[in-house]
Amino acid sequence: MSEPRYPYLHVAVPSAEVDLASSALFDLGALGIEERDASTLLKSAGPDTSLLVASFADDASAEAARAELGYPAELEHVVGDAWRDGWRAYFKPMRVGERFVVRPSWEAYEAQPNDLVLTLDPGQAFGTGTHETTQLLLAALGDHVKPGMRVLDVGTGSGILAVGACLLGASHVVAVDVDELAVTATRENAAINGVAERVSASDTPVERIEEQFPLVLANIEARVLVPMAPVLMARVAAGGCLLLSGLLHGDADQVARISAAYGSMRVLAEPRAGDWYAVVLEKA
Secondary structure, three states: OOOOEEEEEEEEEEHHHHHHHHHHHHHOOOOEEEEEOHHHOOOOOOOOEEEEEEEOOOHHHHHHHHHHHOOOEEEEEEEOOHHHHHHHHHOOOEEEOOOEEEEEOOOOOOOOOOOEEEEEOOOOOOOOOOOHHHHHHHHHHHHHOOOOOEEEEEOOOOOHHHHHHHHOOOOEEEEEOOOHHHHHHHHHHHHHOOOHHHEEEEOOOHHHOOOOEEEEEEEOOHHHHOOOHHHHHHOEEEEEEEEEEEEEOOOHHHHHHHHHHOOOOEEEEOOEEOOEEEEEEEOO
16 A cells, blocks of 8 residues: 655745745645755745745645745745654744643653643644643633633633643633634534533534624634634623734735724723734624
8 A cells, every 4th residue: 555645835935035935835725834054945935034944734725826926936845754753853842921831741841830741642733732822822812711601612622722722721612623623623622621522623614603602712814814704703701802813913915904903992002022912802
């Protein structure tokens, strides 16, 4: 039996545009992105050029992304499954915010007083806690999750935010994602952290959810947040909050579109990490 082949794009971008290019790649369906030193890829890359390696689910999605990206990219493949686990060597326990420590399931960690240790095995789903967009919302949960609260997590990925909300005292989290791998990863991570009975993970379209929640989370692609504004805002109960992430502070057009789409809600905070920012909104 032949070994599986996995497609990825080598993308050369100006170093100043790494975050913009990364955001575009995720918008176009990348499952994961790694930034590499110029010496490891594309020998012609100059000193002011960064190299991104973006993995995709299949050749068709990789080819479509290359056609739309706007940066030079080469489609290549790796054979076998070993490469998918190579990143684990670099995923170590990390502190996020004041209380959370995200611990990969294969790494030991001695918890300190008041630590909330979130054990994670992301599988192939987005959300290891290493990306600023995830860290921004995970850190913000401490200010907005109240004991006994019900929470909606849209685009749950690995389930990191859903599990984090439970560890802070949420009574139940409805976690949805269009990716079946994400649904599986969320269920597994909820079980690992002992909150399986408090997390309902599924691929149910958010449009079909009728309940309103005091807290709604959405760490998803920026291009999706604008058209989803009406349905996301509708899922927030009166007086509740909507936390958005996946936004680039330096993209003026994106900032303007988000502001217009969610203009009926009051902005409480806009925490920032590097070039990324989140928005905390309150519904009247």
